[in-house]
Amino acid sequence: MFAAFPSTYPIPIVYDLETTGLSIETDSVIQIAAKVSPEWVSLFPSGTITQPEFKETLIKPECAISASAMQVSHISEEMVKSADSFKSVVTSFKQWVEQVQKQTERKSVLLIAHNNFRFDRQMLLNQCKRVGIDNLFDASVRYGDTLIVFNKCFHVPYGERGLLKIATKMFGESNVSQSHNAGADVDLLIQVMHKCANPVLMYHALFEYSQS
Numbered sequence: 001m002f003a004a005f006p007s008t009y010p011i012p013i014v015y016d017l018e019t020t021g022l023s024i025e026t027d028s029v030i031q032i033a034a035k036v037s038p039e040w041v042s043l044f045p046s047g048t049i050t051q052p053e054f055k056e057t058l059i060k061p062e063c064a065i066s067a068s069a070m071q072v073s074h075i076s077e078e079m080v081k082s083a084d085s086f087k088s089v090v091t092s093f094k095q096w097v098e099q100v101q102k103q104t105e106r107k108s109v110l111l112i113a114h115n116n117f118r119f120d121r122q123m124l125l126n127q128c129k130r131v132g133i134d135n136l137f138d139a140s141v142r143y144g145d146t147l148i149v150f151n152k153c154f155h156v157p158y159g160e161r162g163l164l165k166i167a168t169k170m171f172g173e174s175n176v177s178q179s180h181n182a183g184a185d186v187d188l189l190i191q192v193m194h195k196c197a198n199p200v201l202m203y204h205a206l207f208e209y210s211q212s
Contacts, residue, residue, distance in 0.1 A: 005043045005203075010108035010142060011101055012040050012203060014193075015054075016185040017113075017120050018073040021066040024122040028061035030080050031073065032093060033182035034111075036100060037190045039199040044104045054096045056183030058083040062130070073181055087131045090124070094136060101140070108140040112206055114163045114189055116145040144206035146189060153205040154196045167192050 015034035021027035033056035036049055058075070060083040070076060083089075101109050113120040121143050128136045150156035150166070160166050167176045167188055177184065193202050 003043075004045050007105060008107060009044075009203075010110040010140075010207070011044055011104045011106040012037065012110045012112055012144070012206065013097060013100065014112045014186050014190055015120070016182040016189070017123055018075055018182050019069060019123060020061050020063055021069050022119075024119065024126050026063065027066075027123070028059075028063050029086055029090075029123060029127055030059050030061050030065060030069075030075050030083075031182040032057055032059065032089060033186050034093065034096070035186050035190065037194070037199070039190070039194050040203065043199060043203070044106065049100055049103050051096065051099065054093055056181055057089050057092075059086050059089045060084065062086070062127075075181065085131075086127055087133065090128060090133065090136065097137070097141070108142060109137070110142050110144050110207060110210055111137075112144040112146060112189075114145070114185075115147045115161070116143050117148065117211060139212065142207075142210040142212050144210045146193060146206070148209050149202070149205045150192075150196065152209065156192075156196050163189060163192065170195060 013034050013036055015032065017029050018031035019027050019029050034054040036052040041049065058080050060080050065075065065077055097109055125136060147161060156166060160169065163185060164176065164180065170192060196202060
């Protein structure tokens with residue numbers, strides 16, 4: 001059993017995006033999901049998280065879904081044509097993050113994703129600006145990137161960068177689905193993180209290399 005973290009430590013939230021393509025300037029988010037890892041909940045005992053998961057939510061994109069993105073996520077144009085707008089969904093996501101922060105009595109939040117610094121964070125914030133949201137979160141929110149931490153601290157990538165390839169080498173191909181969506185990727189990243197190191201070591205590494 002690990003000792004609880006001091007109240008000054010940010011609450012960690014793992015999130016993932018699916019997008020229409022790989023351009024952070026012109027492509028759009030088509031799905032988002034997030035979760036507070038169960039392995040970390042006991043380290044933040046103040047308050048009760050009534051909704052520890054922001055369930056995967058489809059988003060109507062601003063542009064067409066590329067063939068390569070559709071092949072990976074299996075999200076089609078038909079699936080998103082009646083979905084809520086990015087602005088509506090990201091507003092709900094912001095409210096959920098703020099609720100988790102309030103319920104755990106934390107002064108800050110650590111939003112974690114794989115390749116977060118180069119892709120997810122930039123994609124999320126760039127599209128926010130395009131829809132008139134200049135500041136999605138205030139300065140209490142920081143960002144953590146497992147790709148950086150895996151490489152610098154745990155030598156995990158085995159020469160790979162993609163989460164699915166890392167997980168396949170770690171768990172074996174028969175144990176990892178090669179099709180994915182945001183919710184599945186959040187769960188997979190949590191599995192990989194806690195396979196690499198105990199929750200305390202992983203948290204400290206992510207926090208050490210986090211960015212605002």
